[in-house]
Amino acid sequence: MTSEAVEPDFDVIVVGAGVAGCVTAYRLAEAGRSVVLIERGEAPGSKNLSGGVLYSRVMEEVFPDFLTEAPVERRITRNYVQFLNGTSSVGIDYQDSRLSDPVNAVTVLRARLDAWLGEKCEEAGVFLMPGVRVDEVLTEDGKVVGVRAGDDELRARVVVAADGVNSFLARAAGLRPQEPTNHLALGVKAVVSLPAATIEERFHCTDDEGVAYAVVGDCTLGIGGGGFLYTNRDSISVGVVLRLDDLVAKGVPSSEVFEHFLTHPFVAPLLAGGEVSEYASHLVAEGGLDMVREITTDGMVVVGDAAGLTLNTGLTVRGMDLATASGIAAATGIESALAAGDTSKAGLAGYRAALTASFAGQDMQTYAKAPAFLERERMYEQYGSLLADILYGAFNHDLRPRRHLRDVAKRAFKRSPVRLRDLFSDGLAGVRAL
Numbered sequence: 001m002t003s004e005a006v007e008p009d010f011d012v013i014v015v016g017a018g019v020a021g022c023v024t025a026y027r028l029a030e031a032g033r034s035v036v037l038i039e040r041g042e043a044p045g046s047k048n049l050s051g052g053v054l055y056s057r058v059m060e061e062v063f064p065d066f067l068t069e070a071p072v073e074r075r076i077t078r079n080y081v082q083f084l085n086g087t088s089s090v091g092i093d094y095q096d097s098r099l100s101d102p103v104n105a106v107t108v109l110r111a112r113l114d115a116w117l118g119e120k121c122e123e124a125g126v127f128l129m130p131g132v133r134v135d136e137v138l139t140e141d142g143k144v145v146g147v148r149a150g151d152d153e154l155r156a157r158v159v160v161a162a163d164g165v166n167s168f169l170a171r172a173a174g175l176r177p178q179e180p181t182n183h184l185a186l187g188v189k190a191v192v193s194l195p196a197a198t199i200e201e202r203f204h205c206t207d208d209e210g211v212a213y214a215v216v217g218d219c220t221l222g223i224g225g226g227g228f229l230y231t232n233r234d235s236i237s238v239g240v241v242l243r244l245d246d247l248v249a250k251g252v253p254s255s256e257v258f259e260h261f262l263t264h265p266f267v268a269p270l271l272a273g274g275e276v277s278e279y280a281s282h283l284v285a286e287g288g289l290d291m292v293r294e295i296t297t298d299g300m301v302v303v304g305d306a307a308g309l310t311l312n313t314g315l316t317v318r319g320m321d322l323a324t325a326s327g328i329a330a331a332t333g334i335e336s337a338l339a340a341g342d343t344s345k346a347g348l349a350g351y352r353a354a355l356t357a358s359f360a361g362q363d364m365q366t367y368a369k370a371p372a373f374l375e376r377e378r379m380y381e382q383y384g385s386l387l388a389d390i391l392y393g394a395f396n397h398d399l400r401p402r403r404h405l406r407d408v409a410k411r412a413f414k415r416s417p418v419r420l421r422d423l424f425s426d427g428l429a430g431v432r433a434l
Helices: 019-030 057-062 110-124 168-172 196-202 244-250 254-262 320-340 350-357 359-366 382-395 405-415 420-433
Strands: 010-015 035-039 051-054 072-084 089-095 106-109 127-130 136-140 143-149 152-161 184-193 209-217 225-231 235-243 275-285 300-302
Touching: 010 019, 010 143, 010 320, 019 035, 019 057, 019 110, 019 152, 019 320, 035 110, 035 152, 051 072, 051 110, 051 225, 051 320, 057 320, 072 225, 072 382, 089 382, 106 110, 106 209, 106 235, 110 127, 136 152, 136 168, 152 168, 152 320, 168 300, 184 244, 184 254, 235 244, 235 254, 300 320, 320 350, 320 359, 350 359, 382 405
Parallel strands: 010 035, 010 152, 035 127, 072 209, 152 300
Antiparallel strands: 051 106, 072 089, 072 106, 136 143, 143 152, 184 235, 184 275, 209 225, 225 235
């Protein structure tokens, strides 16, 4: 039988109850469409450990009362960028009340956030199917018409692949090739429980204020990537993100890098007395715009991490706000296609148009060169040591006459493997990338 001869079970099937999948399903259900949301875990969020920083203003477009209703942890009012060396550190501590009102970003724990998003979807009329693993997409005459899970088949006018960075649905539909290893990173994360009062004392914050640390250098043992610490209400999310190609080339176990970061003299005092309550590792998209290829085909769209929508600028790591924006854009494009009765690739083109016009699409374009810039090895060892040597020359009063800071910098450069031409080259690349 042709797809026209079989009545679909739903207007839309969404596979994956993460941020992108839930937002897509919620928006379409609000528009009156019949939507099923299929989640492999026992419940939304059950497979998502740890957490991160969510730039939350886009989420408020979907849920106006998000900040008061959702299980957010702390408002990020302080951002710390850290060059970490073996025995020294150089940091930029940026704190600004303008990031607090209106709220710019919050920390979240995904197990709690995704569960809340799943509840909101059900309230909107989405049929939630947890504990179901989708095995393949159903196609007829080259068009996606549904999914198969075990012996069961479900059909829909549109299928939404929201199944993460390893999206087998996108690969099965021919939308995503096998990614090169420099487009992927391995994230190793833990949640360390600490009393709220201890967190507020150590990180110099009060009430529901919080801090986000972006760390580069000795935290990754010279492997491309970085470390992070985020304050939750009564825990710390801590971990490293390691570029997969460099991790393989260096041959260092990811667990060794992670333990090194946790025990570093700069990090260990922040976690002292804490207890690891969660631990996990997973792949992370690192390819930027180069990973965002085809996101629509006949009868199907791809959203969130499955579409490669993650952005690392070195200062910020963004995924959840881009996932939210892609869910909004996908729902817009799908609703237009359903209304027009055309769910072909051409009929679903409104999704890419809406995504491209959004801040998410424009930001991916703006920072298209950031991944290549962050692959420069000097970023992870040499610059941190150079900065520390310059500052040591400025602060170390050893009873010898002081030198002009320019001379101190020249001496530090002579001892450093960084050449002046390297500095100019990397500086120009950084300006172009960021």
